[in-house]
Amino acid sequence: MTKRAVANPLALAVLACLWEKPMYPYEMTTTMRERGKEDSIRLNFGSLYAVIKSLEKHGFIEVTQTEREGNRPERVVYGITDAGRAEADDWMRELIAFPVKEYPxxxxxxxxxxxxxxxxxxxxxxxxxxxxxxxxxxxxxxxxxxxxxxxxxxxxxxxxxxxxxxxxxxxxxxxxxxxxxxxxxxxxxxxxxxxxxxxxxxxxxxxxxxxxxxxxxxxxxxxxxx
Structure with missing residues (x-):
């Protein structure tokens, strides 16, 4: 199995969201929850930011723009990079094709x-x-x-x-x-x-x-x- 730079399954969920379109973190969380992904992926809003920063550090995602509405805090919008698309594709192929030993x-x-x-x-x-x-x-x-x-x-x-x-x-x-x-x-x-x-x-x-x-x-x- 591949040793991944960012191994948290939540990272793949983030890449999947950005594979669709650029989003800001709260939008990613809302999208995952609306689609019931909490049943398959451990979703924690605090962990999400750490995962996003790690993905950005390794070049899998990048800031595409910042938005501000009125006096609200600035929102950072992220997009997936070519490296991120390749990582997501490779990760998905591995998950689907190869059984791994789990410890229920x-x-x-x-x-x-x-x-x-x-x-x-x-x-x-x-x-x-x-x-x-x-x-x-x-x-x-x-x-x-x-x-x-x-x-x-x-x-x-x-x-x-x-x-x-x-x-x-x-x-x-x-x-x-x-x-x-x-x-x-x-x-x-x-x-x-x-x-x-x-x-x-x-x-x-x-x-x-x-x-x-x-x-x-x-x-x-x-x-x-x-």
Whole structure:
């Protein structure tokens, strides 16, 4: 992946705005918000100015004019440069073509799931399932309203992608909660045994001794006993 002079995704959103026409910072923010880009790009007005200055420093954008209306503060209008157009084009091609390793918070939690008891884990997964259901219902309402405008599907692609990801996550966590509840999840026996010993007052050093002694079965001993 290319190491970019300005790597903040908000910078690409700025370049996209100026790719359309010259704008001043507040107009960029308004444009992004009106188009619902906050759902895909972390939009912070304070950060926007720092991003703009960085883009200007690296020659991707430039001041095209300044405007003043009455006694209001002067407004600086920015435009994209040829270098900025090339950067935006290269960045877009990279984003669309090449998968990158991301680190979603849910994946972190799932990787450390035995830190919770099976019952608590199932409760929390079911809570997440319900929250996802509520979010998906609201997104369906917004999507239907957008279609009634009518708004071309092209301008809702990122929303449809987000829904697809959420639906996949919803299906995964719901299934995982069910398999914990019905004890069909591989490794559930030793997970329950781990928390049984916690409940009896054993600490992890004592539990590791039991693992090494084969108390959790040969597979767990081999995996965790070292």
């Amino acid at each position: 918070a849910i994946e972190t939690g799932l990787s450390l799931l035995p830190m919770l008891s099976p019952e608590v884990a199932a409760d929390l997964l079911e809570r997440r399932r319900d929250l996802l259901d509520a979010d998906l219902t609201e997104r369906a309402r917004v999507y239907d309203a957008a279609l009634a405008m009518p708004l071309p599907e092209l301008f809702m692609i990122e929303s449809r992608y987000r829904v697809a990801v959420m639906e996949a996550e919803r299906a995964f966590v719901a299934d995982l909660a069910v398999r914990i509840r019905d004890r069909s999840l591989g490794g559930i026996d030793w997970w329950e045994r781990l928390w049984e010993l916690f409940g009896q007052g054993y600490d992890m050093s004592e539990i590791r001794e039991r693992i090494a002694a084969g108390d959790f079965g040969p597979e767990v001993t081999e995996l965790l006993g070292s």
